[in-house]
Amino acid sequence: xxxxxxxxxxxxxxxxxxxxxxxxxxxxxxxxxxxxxxxxxxxxxxxxxxxxxxxxxxxxxxxxxxxxxxxxxxxxxxxxxxxxxxxxxxxxxxxxxxxxxxxxxxxxxxxxxxxxxxxxxxxxxxxxxxxxxxxxxxxxxxxxxxxxxxxxxxxxxxxxxxxxxxxxxxxxxxxxxxxxxxxxxxxxxxxxxxxxxxxxxxxxxxxxxxxxxxxxxxxxxxxxxxxxxxxxxxxxxxxxxxxxx
Numbered sequence: 001x002x003x004x005x006x007x008x009x010x011x012x013x014x015x016x017x018x019x020x021x022x023x024x025x026x027x028x029x030x031x032x033x034x035x036x037x038x039x040x041x042x043x044x045x046x047x048x049x050x051x052x053x054x055x056x057x058x059x060x061x062x063x064x065x066x067x068x069x070x071x072x073x074x075x076x077x078x079x080x081x082x083x084x085x086x087x088x089x090x091x092x093x094x095x096x097x098x099x100x101x102x103x104x105x106x107x108x109x110x111x112x113x114x115x116x117x118x119x120x121x122x123x124x125x126x127x128x129x130x131x132x133x134x135x136x137x138x139x140x141x142x143x144x145x146x147x148x149x150x151x152x153x154x155x156x157x158x159x160x161x162x163x164x165x166x167x168x169x170x171x172x173x174x175x176x177x178x179x180x181x182x183x184x185x186x187x188x189x190x191x192x193x194x195x196x197x198x199x200x201x202x203x204x205x206x207x208x209x210x211x212x213x214x215x216x217x218x219x220x221x222x223x224x225x226x227x228x229x230x231x232x233x234x235x236x237x238x239x240x241x242x243x244x245x
Contacts, residue, residue, distance in 0.1 A: 067092070071134070104139050171195055
């Protein structure tokens with residue numbers, strides 16, 4: 001290789017290193033085998049559940065939440081009781097709206113649209129400075145395995161929340177469905193990857209790594225997506241640990 005070719009290769013290598021470092025720092029997905037910062041909290045929650053000592057790096061200083069609205073699917077519905085209890089205990093005004101089979105787009109009929117549920121909360125309960133979103137699982141088989149469509153739906157949901165509000169979005173875990181040939185693991189990877197990219201570019205959005213938490217605790221699963229009671233309690237803990245207060 002001549003000197004000019006060597007310089008070009010060195011420059012490309014440096015650019016790649018900068019891009020990968022930016023992805024890690026901003027909360028995106030690192031290269032395969034690397035560490036994603038969005039998974040740190042899931043690891044800590046899993047360690048705490050097993051009774052291990054946990055030490056997290058100090059979180060960036062953020063204004064505390066005062067009003068919290070949560071919108072999600074059956075996982076949110078199943079964890080609603082514990083989440084409301086913890087939000088009440090923390091002294092936070094809150095509303096938690098979980099619906100079985102809920103998807104993201106406004107085009108889905110009520111009450112199965114996350115966007116419509118979000119708009120309804122704002123119209124009836126009022127605005128929230130902190131939003132928790134637990135959507136995406138039911139969108140996988142309906143088109144979210146396509147990154148362009150997944151990005152459009154995530155953008156639609158983000159546009160529905162209170163302008164300027166911070167959003168914590170639990171990513172998805174979906175491994176299989178009995179009798180269904182659809183490739184849920186691949187679709188899950190696509191959706192979670194798009195969500196991580198969106199969060200890396202948006203300071204108001206943080207991903208809560210539900211996927212990694214379930215991966216570390218497969219005994220929680222009762223099927224490819226739903227979990228036992230201890231899993232829902234851990235989901236609540238993952239959420240509460242993220243909210244500044």
